[in-house]
Amino acid sequence: MNIQENVDLKAHSTMRLGGKAHYLAEADSETRVKNLVNWANTRNLPVIMIGEGSNIIWQDEGYQGLVIVNKIPGIKIAAEDDKNLTIKAGGGEMWDKIVEWSTNKNLTGIEFLSRIPGYVGAAPVQNIGAYGAELSDVLVELEAYDTNLRKFVTLANKDCAFAYRTSRFKTVDKGRFLITSVTIKLAKSSPKPPFYESLQNYLDEHKIRDYSPRTIRQAVTEIRKIKLPDPSVVANNGSFFTNPIINKLKYQKLKADFPEIKGWGHSDGQIKIAAGWMVEKAGFKDFHDKKTGMGTWWGSALVMINEEARTTADLLAFKQKIVSKVYEMFGIILEQEPELLP
Numbered sequence: 001m002n003i004q005e006n007v008d009l010k011a012h013s014t015m016r017l018g019g020k021a022h023y024l025a026e027a028d029s030e031t032r033v034k035n036l037v038n039w040a041n042t043r044n045l046p047v048i049m050i051g052e053g054s055n056i057i058w059q060d061e062g063y064q065g066l067v068i069v070n071k072i073p074g075i076k077i078a079a080e081d082d083k084n085l086t087i088k089a090g091g092g093e094m095w096d097k098i099v100e101w102s103t104n105k106n107l108t109g110i111e112f113l114s115r116i117p118g119y120v121g122a123a124p125v126q127n128i129g130a131y132g133a134e135l136s137d138v139l140v141e142l143e144a145y146d147t148n149l150r151k152f153v154t155l156a157n158k159d160c161a162f163a164y165r166t167s168r169f170k171t172v173d174k175g176r177f178l179i180t181s182v183t184i185k186l187a188k189s190s191p192k193p194p195f196y197e198s199l200q201n202y203l204d205e206h207k208i209r210d211y212s213p214r215t216i217r218q219a220v221t222e223i224r225k226i227k228l229p230d231p232s233v234v235a236n237n238g239s240f241f242t243n244p245i246i247n248k249l250k251y252q253k254l255k256a257d258f259p260e261i262k263g264w265g266h267s268d269g270q271i272k273i274a275a276g277w278m279v280e281k282a283g284f285k286d287f288h289d290k291k292t293g294m295g296t297w298w299g300s301a302l303v304m305i306n307e308e309a310r311t312t313a314d315l316l317a318f319k320q321k322i323v324s325k326v327y328e329m330f331g332i333i334l335e336q337e338p339e340l341l342p
């Protein structure tokens with residue numbers, strides 16, 4: 001079966017922390033996924049599927065089960081008409097490879113999601129998003145192995161319970177579906193302004209008025225280079241906290257104390273506020289904590305980096321420092337975006 005034993009999980013998280021997996025195997029086909037799940041079932045072992053590990057942090061205790069790394073390849077055209085092209089991508093493809101492929105073909109829909117690390121199969125889990133766009137805007141359906149029903153299923157967009165940085169795969173059905181492919185619908189037209197504020201500002205400053213998928217990808221790439229460290233150079237999980245969503249009354253109270261607070265309208269009259277702004281205001285931008293070996297990135301306070309931490313316990317201690325200080329100042333409890341496993 002080619003299953004490895006006692007594998008260091010540090011190599012399977014871009015935060016580079018955590019213990020060992022009892023078993024780990026790669027799956028490059030649907031049959032292999034099914035066989036690996038059966039192998040684990042007969043031994044009563046829990047199973048988890050992962051991609052690049054860019055949104056997970058392993059506990060120091062490691063994982064006492066089978067970790068399946070999705071390596072299912074392929075990009076296929078599923079449908080085409082005058083206005084749209086629909087593609088089906090294997091869960092083990094790099095997400096950004098799909099974005100590059102589509103922008104090179106002048107297709108619109110995922111150019112705002114350029115340079116997000118990770119694999120295609122993980123993208124629906126937290127409904128990846130950036131610059132006002134989300135995967136759920138373009139996802140048609142996905143295929144997955146349903147570990148409850150023990151068979152492959154197809155789930156339409158409406159069945160995925162997508163919301164801001166979440167889905168049923170991260171909540172009620174966490175761990176149940178092993179996603180093997182994702183189908184997305186792209187448009188044969190150009191993206192239309194106005195764009196997300198920071199992106200629009202960049203385009204205006206650089207006098208870019210040719211709004212093609214390719215120019216948007218280039219702009220997003222440049223902005224992200226400053227804001228986010230490359231995980232292959234600096235260990236990190238991207239934005240460490242999600243932007244809290246609060247009611248209008250609470251927002252008005254905060255605005256009275258902190259007139260420069262950053263907030264945007266969200267659904268149902270709620271306000272989404274910038275977690276990075278709060279962390280920076282709490283004094284944690286470009287912060288380097290000698291005690292834990294953790295820090296925050298110079299380009300964005302929202303990005304926690306592992307400089308020389310040795311354990312996940314170190315990371316959690318540093319995170320708590322930030323969460324406590326932000327709560328003390330703003331009365332808001334920050335929620336962690338990357339998942340702590342298991």
Ligand SMILES: Cc1cc2nc3c(=O)[nH]c(=O)nc-3n(C[C@H](O)[C@H](O)[C@H](O)COP(=O)(O)OP(=O)(O)OC[C@H]3O[C@@H](n4cnc5c(N)ncnc54)[C@H](O)[C@@H]3O)c2cc1C
Binds near residue numbers: 117229
């Ligand atoms: C520098 C940096 C920048 C980032 N920027 C963004 C951003 O702008 N927007 C954004 O939304 N995210 C961002 N992220 C987070 C991350 O890139 C995404 O969440 C990505 O989709 C994770 O992919 P992965 O393959 O690394 O998943 P992993 O970290 O391996 O897994 C994440 C979760 O998905 C589950 N999972 C993985 N693959 C499958 C599968 N095939 N089937 C079922 N479950 C699966 C895992 O069990 C785990 O629960 C960033 C991360 C980094 C490091």
